[in-house]
Amino acid sequence: MxxxxxxxxxxxxxxxxxxxxxxxxxxxxxxxxxxxxxxxxxxxxxxxxxxxxxxxxxxxxxxxxxxxxxxxxxxxxxxxxxxxxxxxxxxxxxxxxxxxxxxxxxxxxxxxxxxxxxxxxxxxxxxxxxxxxxxxxxxxxxxxxxxxxxxxxxxxxxxKRRNQSQSDINSLTELDRVFDYIRMLDAEGYPKAFLETDNLRMEFTRASLKADQSIYADVKITLKK
The missing domain is CATH 3.40.50.170 (Formyl transferase, N-terminal domain)
Structure with a gap:
């Protein structure tokens, strides 16, 4: 065989x-x-x-x-x-x-x-x-x-292989680009698209781009280490 x-x-x-x-x-x-x-x-x-x-x-x-x-x-x-x-x-x-x-x-x-x-x-x-x-x-x-x-x-x-810092969506200025970043990183083992404040980190998954050009997504919020 x-x-x-x-x-x-x-x-x-x-x-x-x-x-x-x-x-x-x-x-x-x-x-x-x-x-x-x-x-x-x-x-x-x-x-x-x-x-x-x-x-x-x-x-x-x-x-x-x-x-x-x-x-x-x-x-x-x-x-x-x-x-x-x-x-x-x-x-x-x-x-x-x-x-x-x-x-x-x-x-x-x-x-x-x-x-x-x-x-x-x-x-x-x-x-x-x-x-x-x-x-x-x-x-x-x-x-x-x-x-x-x-x-x-x-x-x-x-x-080039992407690194975790490139998942930061803070610099993006177009919502369709934000949507693309969230969805292209939404899989097991990949660093999720994120935003950070002074104290918080927000990671985004399950994004949906609506007809009014808004985005609905799940957000995981954690305290920054």
Missing amino acids: KTYLIISEKEWNKSLIERLQDEQTNWLLIDKREDFTFENLKKINPLKVFVPHWSYYIPQEIYSNFECVVFHETDLPFGRGGSPIQNLIERQFVATKVSAIKVTKEIDAGDIYLKKEMSLLGTAEEIFIRINKIVELMIREIVELDLKPYPQEGSPTFF
């Missing part, structure tokens, strides 16, 4: 295992950094390693010995680098492509297996759930059609 691995620390990717299982293939999940080792992979001996969402570098020893496929939410070679969803929405993109690429030493520079269109509407969590469904389709195509990757074409552009 052929064995494949899914590597992801995100909850929304765990359902992939159940949906991909069948009588001809065995799918396993690794969701902890300490378990994603060359020694473990040698024991499992997967045919391919699929990485929907992983916040850490993949060791060269792994990708040099096992075919590793990552998924990046831009039309590569445009937008290599960190925080692709947030960087795209900040630049007012409303759609993108998910690129399935082979892992190489250079980040997001690997050969491409395939791309699929994707909407950027909704909260970050809704977008990631949407990505999960698209990634499932892409994995099936790669496995069932035994797709071979081809080199990226064109000049690359690069995104």
